[in-house]
Amino acid sequence: MKFQIKRWIAQIFFFFSANLGMFGLKNGFCYPFFYCHACPSSASACPLRALEISVFKIYEKPSGFDIRLLLYPFLILGSVGILTGRAVCGWACPFGLLQRATGGVARKLQTAFPFLKKFGKSKADQYLRYAKYFTLIGLVFLTPILIGFMFTDICPNGFLFGTIPTMILNPGKYIPATYFYVASVILVLFFILIFTIERGWCRYFCPVGAILAPFNKVSFIHVSVVNKKECIHCNACSDICPMGIDVPNMNRDPECILCGKCVNVCPKSIIKYKKV
């Protein structure tokens, strides 16, 4: 379990690193995870916002496409993705930290209400995992081009880490804009999701996770079952997996966030972190 304490420390460290803007330390990079630059203490840019702006210019003017802002976040996420796959989701993302904190409640609720657990193992769960790719392509790329609507207009991350702190720190300075109430409803739904399905946001809707997921197939670091013949099929790994992966049968699964819980829990120690 010491390993999981190290992960807590890493997540808290990255959370503070993401908020170094509170000391005036701002930079021109994009976060390699899901975090909002509208947070009063943020240090870097939201990768989704950069992607949206790159294509939103087309909506304003067909020749306005900005390839730099399209490539820039992709290259940052891609470099991190090649090295570690979705490990940033499990080790660095502040939204991941929040969902880790609510994961215990989600597990208890799944015990109290077995249909929640069943949903996590159902086909609907498998299909719903593709929703994050629709979020990425539809709301981050297509709607900004076609109708000028952006994912970040309703993003729960922006509302939680941006809107709420800004309203607390600047009372009376701002009033709700067009999508305020829509976004607040989405935030409530987000909390219902993460309190009922462990890592529900990462599983189903995170557009940054959708960008990083394919890199699990080629990342330098990944989690693997090294000797499947020794597996005793106790299913402890799958039961503890916050992403609901069928661990014994996974092969560089795009959903794996490399949290290492399966590595820790395997009684035969046949699940390991692997390099290359």
Place this chain on the structure above:
Amino acid sequence: MKKEVVAVQIVAIIAFSSVFGGMLFYTDVYDDVLSNIVSVTCLSCLKLQPVTNVEFTFDTHNSESHPDFVLDDLSKGPVLIGYRTTVCEFCDEMDEVLEDIFEVSYTVDDGLIVKSKDFNGALVTYIHINKDLVSDELKDSQEIYMEDIFETSVPMFTMVTIGYHRGFVEPYYATAYGTLDEDNFNDRKAAVLELITDGINLYEENKAGYN
């Protein structure tokens, strides 16, 4: 299979890191992201809009772009434009207020007066235009900022500042007419100062992203 994966990994990491390094070295994308995304309050991300005393807008009345004489001064700070005609009683009353605020003196025979003043570190430029005495460019600029209901009535005051609009920092303006619904000198002065304060606050909030 393993060798293929290693080959993909090596090619990908070299390609990604070299293109990324090249972008950082040869383009201004880092500065663009820092000034246009990180350093500017993203109002659409916040789903909020600033509270102002008058209503600001990004869309010019006749869809024309902002005139150059405004954009030139807007790079230094907010710009307040006052339009009047030679014969105009309310214009005379409001000019007393503007002369007092900007510590400037002019008469009805002055067509164009430009005066900048420092408001606690924020530079605000006042442009006084007597439509009867200036060029068509200056006179017609009123149509860019006018409101449907009052059109080119005078006196008309336009505060041009900058605001965050869908990922970009752009000129953002508000227009007010007449004596600003105030009865006396002090109240009118307070109303104009509120307009100036709104302009300064919006400018300070967004200036990092204004090119």
